[in-house]
Amino acid sequence: MVRQPQAWAPTLFFPLLLAAVYAAQFSKAVNLPEFPYPDVTFLDFILPACVIQGVLFGSTNSATDLAGDIENSFMDRLLSSPVSRSSILIARLSSAFIYGLVQATILIIIFFAFGAELSGGASSALALVFLTSFLSMGVGSFLIAIALRTGSQEVVNSLFPIIFVFIFISSAFFPVELMDGWYGQIAEWNPLTWIIDWTRVITIEGFSWDAFLRASGVIFLISLAGIVTSIHQLKRRLAVAS
Amino acid sequence: MSNPIEAENLTRTFGDLVAVNSINLTVEEGEVFGFLGPNGAGKSTAVRMLTTLLKPTGGSATVAGFDVASEASMVRKKIGVALQDAAIDPLMTGNELLRLQAVLHGISRHGGKERCAELLERVGLTAAGDKRVGTYSGGMRRRLDLALSLVHQPKVLFLDEPTTGLDPTSRVALWEEVRTLNKEIGTTVFLTTQYLEEADQLAQRIAIIDNGRIVREGTPTKLKSDVGAPTLRVDVVESDYEIAKQVMRKLGEERPARKGRIAIGLDGGTRAITAVLKSLEEQNIEVQHVELDEPSLDDVFADATGRRLEGGADT
Numbered sequence: 007m008v009r010q011p012q013a014w015a016p017t018l019f020f021p022l023l024l025a026a027v028y029a030a031q032f033s034k035a036v037n038l039p040e041f042p043y044p045d046v047t048f049l050d051f052i053l054p055a056c057v058i059q060g061v062l063f064g065s066t067n068s069a070t071d072l073a074g075d076i077e078n079s080f081m082d083r084l085l086s087s088p089v090s091r092s093s094i095l096i097a098r099l100s101s102a103f104i105y106g107l108v109q110a111t112i113l114i115i116i117f118f119a120f121g122a123e124l125s126g127g128a129s130s131a132l133a134l135v136f137l138t139s140f141l142s143m144g145v146g147s148f149l150i151a152i153a154l155r156t157g158s159q160e161v162v163n164s165l166f167p168i169i170f171v172f173i174f175i176s177s178a179f180f181p182v183e184l185m186d187g188w189y190g191q192i193a194e195w196n197p198l199t200w201i202i203d204w205t206r207v208i209t210i211e212g213f214s215w216d217a218f219l220r221a222s223g224v225i226f227l228i229s230l231a232g233i234v235t236s237i238h239q240l241k242r243r244l245a246v247a248s
Numbered sequence: 249m250s251n252p253i254e255a256e257n258l259t260r261t262f263g264d265l266v267a268v269n270s271i272n273l274t275v276e277e278g279e280v281f282g283f284l285g286p287n288g289a290g291k292s293t294a295v296r297m298l299t300t301l302l303k304p305t306g307g308s309a310t311v312a313g314f315d316v317a318s319e320a321s322m323v324r325k326k327i328g329v330a331l332q333d334a335a336i337d338p339l340m341t342g343n344e345l346l347r348l349q350a351v352l353h354g355i356s357r358h359g360g361k362e363r364c365a366e367l368l369e370r371v372g373l374t375a376a377g378d379k380r381v382g383t384y385s386g387g388m389r390r391r392l393d394l395a396l397s398l399v400h401q402p403k404v405l406f407l408d409e410p411t412t413g414l415d416p417t418s419r420v421a422l423w424e425e426v427r428t429l430n431k432e433i434g435t436t437v438f439l440t441t442q443y444l445e446e447a448d449q450l451a452q453r454i455a456i457i458d459n460g461r462i463v464r465e466g467t468p469t470k471l472k473s474d475v476g477a478p479t480l481r482v483d484v485v486e487s488d489y490e491i492a493k494q495v496m497r498k499l500g501e502e503r504p505a506r507k508g509r510i511a512i513g514l515d516g517g518t519r520a521i522t523a524v525l526k527s528l529e530e531q532n533i534e535v536q537h538v539e540l541d542e543p544s545l546d547d548v549f550a551d552a553t554g555r556r557l558e559g560g561a562d563t
Binding site: 009010075078079080081082083084085086087088089245 | 299300301303321324325327329331332335336337339349352353354380396
């Protein structure tokens with residue numbers, strides 16, 4: 007991270023910039039009659055969404071690095087050594103989790119500095135960090151599968167806008183209750199909406215095992231699907247090797 | 249005990265393309281074996297099969313006594329590999345990369361530290377060991393790549409085109425390193441190259457591969473002597489080219505040569521030059537340049553394939 011700040015700095019800067027813009031533009035949205043949390047500031051409302059957005063942007067890094075390893079033959083160096091094949095995948099998934107953990111921590115500290123509050127205190131903060139890191143690994147595992155399939159950094163990077171769209175068609179920056187028509191329907195069925203809403207319960211109402219387990223469950227299912235896909239792609243790539 | 253490398257009818261196809269076509273190889277203990285061929289001949293595919301990076305689609309091969317297909321993990325413990333593209337992270341230092349390689353081979357932290365220092369010294373990179381690889385020259389990167397492949401003291405070392413893209417000085421320095429390694433430690437080296445001089449300088453035995461098949465195999469001296477007589481090459485003015493070719497064909501077996509040049513095998517040795525020049529003069533052919541070469545590996549390649557490996561065209 008120290009040697010390559012250009013890889014992670016934008017994934018911190020971009021969500022903060024968006025948070026600043028939204029907080030300024032929509033600060034009065036909390037006064038709308040159907041707004042689900044009328045007693046909090048808009049900054050508190052978007053805090054979990056911004057952290058999730060940041061780690062999701064960062065989740066591409068691990069897969070991009072893996073695709074780079076395939077492109078520049080570093081993968082061949084690993085494969086011609088006696089190192090276990092599964093460790094290649096475990097290392098990348100761990101990297102996505104740790105990366106998400108560091109990023110989430112930094113983002114929460116910055117939000118605190120600008121006056122955001124977590125009603126559940128340390129337990130809410132820890133839950134937020136864990137859930138977002140877990141999500142970073144889950145989404146990262148899909149991107150890792152794509153890196154293994156294509157071996158192309160360009161393809162992995164081109165998926166960035168899809169993540170962007172998933173975030174925007176969710177309850178990240180506006181409650182679903184205030185959305186209308188097809189947009190609201192898609193947002194309602196977007197798994198990110200469920201994760202963000204349950205995480206928001208933890209950050210705004212205080213830590214709740216029920217919300218924590220529900221959010222963890224959805225992330226677990228996403229991670230499971232991603233990891234199974236990654237294992238399949240790794241096996242497929244290794245099938246050509248002895 | 250079996251030889252370090254043995255291949256029997258080793259084959260690899262990609263769809264309809266036969267990249268390596270039923271090759272047989274035996275590399276003996278402590279030998280530098282040169283695998284020579286042009287781009288796309290099948291060298292790297294063969295190396296990838298022998299280093300377990302690619303499954304053979306036919307035949308079999310053993311490296312360090314283990315089957316490359318069914319005992320791949322044992323093969324990996326015994327081999328060192330420096331592939332064509334030196335896969336080196338430019339953000340890491342030479343020292344860090346060597347330590348990482350030591351970890352990949354299960355060498356203890358203490359043992360790894362000592363081994364890394366020893367290898368950096370061996371390849372002349374002690375002073376640059378703590379600098380990022382991104383600042384290294386091409387020659388330094390290749391030397392580091394060589395050191396990386398030696399971390400676990402492999403029995404067999406695979407060097408896939410180790411000097412491609414290097415300047416002449418760096419190339420000679422790397423040759424010296426490989427020679428020392430083979431002489432002092434006795435490491436068996438399997439070297440692929442498209443450079444004739446490199447094969448001639450380093451390899452004790454050579455196999456020439458073309459279109460996936462081994463077309464010649466033996467010591468460089470034997471291969472060259474098998475080609476036979478020295479080659480006389482003559483340049484004439486363009487208008488005399490065809491008639492000069494007819495004259496010279498009568499005096500010796502025609503050999504492949506670059507465009508505009510005529511080459512024949514000179515059975516009578518150097519004394520026969522006079523007869524050739526006299527015959528050309530009798531036909532009023534203006535000779536621009538004459539040279540006589542003992543057979544080279546390029547002649548061996550040309551004899552086997554009908555093409556020149558270095559800067560030549562089909563004959």
